[in-house]
Amino acid sequence: MGINMLDVKQANAQAVLWELWAHRAASVRYLAQRTGLSFATVGSILAEFVETGEVILGDLVSGTGGRPSQAYVFNAEFAHVLALSAQVRSDTHMIRACVGNLYGETIAEREYPFAQISLESFGEAVAAALNAHPTIKVLACAIPGVVRDGVVVVNDYPALDGTAFPEYFREKYGVHTVVSNDVNAALMGYAAETEPGPVIVGIYFPKHFDPGSAVMVNGKVLEGDAGWAGEVKLLPWDVDWLAVDYQDPLAIGPAIARLIGVFCAVVNPGKIVLYGDFLSEDVQRAVEDNIPSKALRAIFPPIVYGRELDQDIIRGLFAQGIAAYKHQLTIKQ
CATH class of the missing domain: 1.10.10.10 (Winged helix-like DNA-binding domain superfamily/Winged helix DNA-binding domain)
Incomplete structure (x- = not known):
């Protein structure tokens, strides 16, 4: 040839x-x-x-x-990425919309409250952003659930189940779209800002829903064969994450320590990033004091507290969006 x-x-x-x-x-x-x-x-x-x-x-x-x-x-302002993150804040369903340039620097942001999250909720945010910033070339969305090949398999918002995000937004708005699990996006955002090491794990405790987690190995998030990697609720044990008292260190600390122990046994991470609004110093001590065994204590990784989930998600979405734009540009050339 x-x-x-x-x-x-x-x-x-x-x-x-x-x-x-x-x-x-x-x-x-x-x-x-x-x-x-x-x-x-x-x-x-x-x-x-x-x-x-x-x-x-x-x-x-x-x-x-x-x-x-x-x-x-x-020229980082030649094209832009729109990052949309569905989340719950103070018992209110929100979609956070951030427009970023090609260096992942936020140039505009807005929050949209909804009674429930649906595809139309995302559409409202997309339409408003495109009207204000017609240079948006890529849409990057994060949802709390399982995503496989751009299709929402199952998530915390039933109206989104079975939705093919890339196809929908490409047909309706003509914009290239990527969609990912929210904790996967957050871990990507954390890794983009730090030197994370070869194996890291991120775990988010939303309290209103079961925890979600993400595993990154050598810079790549592991999604699993069908996209279910990191679904904590599938673990066969007796912790009820919706009933546990997150404000009681003696209740939540041992549960978190056991959960981290599972990841230690399976992927042996060099670092764990925990997200949640209840991770006080007392809870942190309770986690450290309740490592299940001597063997686990020997490999128990450093824990990163205090990260802002929202910021890491947006940072991760920008990174995905820029990568998609770069790939898209290469194909079009």
Whole structure:
């Protein structure tokens, strides 16, 4: 099979664009060194991106022993990602909508209260965001439940069961859509901001529903064969997560310690991230004091408390949305 020169040209263009994205601003010479392309090729590619608006001319940068060179700046506002997160706050069902640029920086946000969450609830938020920000190219949604190939298998909002998010929003609004479990998104958001290590686990305790969890191995979230990985309610034991007193450290502490013990036995995480509004110092001590066995204590990982679930979810959704935009752009080129 012969080489398709158009494909090569497009691949080179994407290599230059996303190398510039990684550095925010750079000269032709620097990008040529990083990509292995010729100075002339990189210069021509950047000129085309300046015309489309994806790249902006920056300041002149002084070189070593030569005349100043032109800096090029990645235009993070050329396209945007809309992140939508369904959640319960103070007994009120909410959809949080955040618009972010291609660096995952929030430029606008809004919250929508609903009596119940449905597909139309998401649609209302999407329509408003697209009207205000027509440069939105990707929609990233997080829901508390099981998602498989973009279809909601089961979740905490029955009206969403069986919904194919990507297909619905592509047909109705013409926007590329990705959907994921909320705790998976939160763990991605945590990992995007830190150096998480090879194996980490995130667990969220919403109190109104059963806990949800996520496992990340070498930077990739494990969803399981059918998308059910992390569904704590499937564990065959006697903890009733809807009845337990979350304000009583002696009740909730041992339950959390046992749950962490399960993950220690199965994936041996190097870190556990806990999300919940009840994780006081007394609860934290109760967790540490009730590790089920000496063997588990030897491998019990450090626990991260105090993370903001909402922020980590949005950060994770932005990361997914940017990755989807990059992939979509590569396919279209």
